[in-house]
Amino acid sequence: MKDLQQKLKALPEKPGVYIMKNDKNEIIYVGKAISLKNRVRQYFQNSKNQSPKVRAMVNNIADFEYIITASELEALILECNLIKENKPKYNILLRDDKNYPYIRITNEKYPRIMFTRKVVKDGSKYYGPYSSAYAVRETIDVIRKMFPIRSCNVDVDKKKGKMRECLYYHIGKCSAPCTGKISYEEYRRICHDVSMFLDGKQDKLIDILKQEMKAASDNLDFERAARLRDQISAIEKLMEKQRVLKLDMGDVDVVALARKGDRVCVQVFFIRKGKLIDRDSHILKNTEHLDDSEIMAGFLKQYYSGLSFIPEEILLMCETGEEEVLSQWLSDIKGSKVRVFVPKRGEKLDLVKMVKNNAEDTLEKAMDLAALDKKQNNAVTDKASLELADMLGLDAAPYRIEAYDVSNVQGSESVASMVVFENGKPRKEDYRRFKIKTVVGPDDYSSMQEVLFRRFEHARRQDDDKFSRMPDLILIDGGQGHVNAALDVMRDMNIDIPVCGMVKDDKHRTRGLIYRGGEISMSMTSRAFRLVAKIQEEAHRFAIAYHRILRSKSVTKSVLDDIIGVGEARKKALLKHFGSIEDIKNASLDDLKKVEGINSKVALSIYEFFHSGGQKDKGDQIVD
Structure with a gap:
């Protein structure tokens, strides 16, 4: 603390960015200031007026650094870049960093x-x-x-x-x-x-x-x-x-927020040429240490730093204290004037109120859904899951278990499976298959790391509902090496979920679990053992089945597979009717229509395929 006090005395009265670090030298907060001396000192003054979250952050500060900038605008740009790169724990963080279509x-x-x-x-x-x-x-x-x-x-x-x-x-x-x-x-x-x-x-x-x-x-x-x-x-x-807004305006975004407890919903309405074309919602957690203006400012910096299109006006629900510098920053990005402001009266104020009402409704629904999920996750009635939790020393029985298995034959066509069990029962609609993309050769450890990274990257981006729910327990088909490889990925992605390895005996039957560096033996008569064995068998079956499909496709590949509208049944019907690909190619449009199951549209697709270059139109069918 003495060292911090010395550093506080040496702070300059200049604009810049300050970087707070914990005792592990990890960046936990990044902020900007017009005067570094005044802003940073506020954190270490009387804590009575500070929220519990701010006090918790200050208690975790072991050191801080600062970078002097030429202007407040330069500080804002640097702050955005540092938050995006380091994702500090106490900053407002958007869950996705997507490019909008x-x-x-x-x-x-x-x-x-x-x-x-x-x-x-x-x-x-x-x-x-x-x-x-x-x-x-x-x-x-x-x-x-x-x-x-x-x-x-x-x-x-x-x-x-x-x-x-x-x-x-x-x-x-x-x-x-x-x-x-x-x-x-x-x-x-x-x-x-x-x-x-x-x-x-x-x-x-x-x-x-x-x-x-x-x-x-x-x-x-x-x-x-x-x-x-x-x-x-x-x-x-x-x-x-289409919803039409009777406003004489060009391209405008309207941003408002609603809060309840530690959750905040920020909603953005996109208005183009006076018409509402779409909206976007973001649920932010752990925001009780910030007031509305801080949340709004933090959101705007992250949201618009990655957006390809900047509108002419951005209407806000509340003041941020940074409207002028935000307007200047966004104007530089757009290449023309952008105005960021809080409307005080008229139709634009009514529009902000409408967005706020929508944000409140969205937050209410999100919290109801979260409460339902929490209630469902706590309602574990499966005795095998309860027994497994007791065996592993978990705080609660795992409602959702995800298991992974990698399959390859001499390193070719490496694939992996993800099977899901909820409350002790398979949830097949959430199963997923992966074709290994980045690993060459039979490297199970690297393949498992790729699969887990892709699975949790989907969850982070929220681009697939089947990946949105996080597991309570992860089971890996393999030993300590597989578990270590999985844990490396989890640590890198800052995900804290228990990981176990499912090991087999000499006869390739389930033997026990690897957990926290040791093997847990399981009685073959226990419910937990039967559940793990069932999950392991299902993961292996699902991976092998996918592997066979890929190998079968590579063997039975036909030029007909590349034609839109021609599946397995129609391919067989065509070959049965004409006898060869060459005869199909030379068939007239009327001849093609005579084949059982081939309608006029498909016949035209086949005819055009063989008479206009045969360009492949089917997309990648591998589900990830």
């Missing part, structure tokens, strides 16, 4: 519509962000049904007139500019209509389309008139579902 209209002679997570200054138009990748892909699909704009990467100028129409042309999702079936002017008009739709100018777009429909009808071009009529109908249906 956008819709992109490319800046090309023949523009494309694309899904992207990155906004770059390349002249393209970007719409978003959206919180759901699924919603973006669905929106793109709807747009292409209304306006047949291309999504492929074909060089239209080079290939124009030299290509056949693809499947998307035949199902009405592309106007095929690469074939010359549509003029350049007509294609650009379609792209303009897409931009108007995404800009929120649906009313104006409908008026234009109605005029074009009338003109087409007057010219007796009834096919075009019918197509325009269908577009107008589709847009009107979408407009009925």
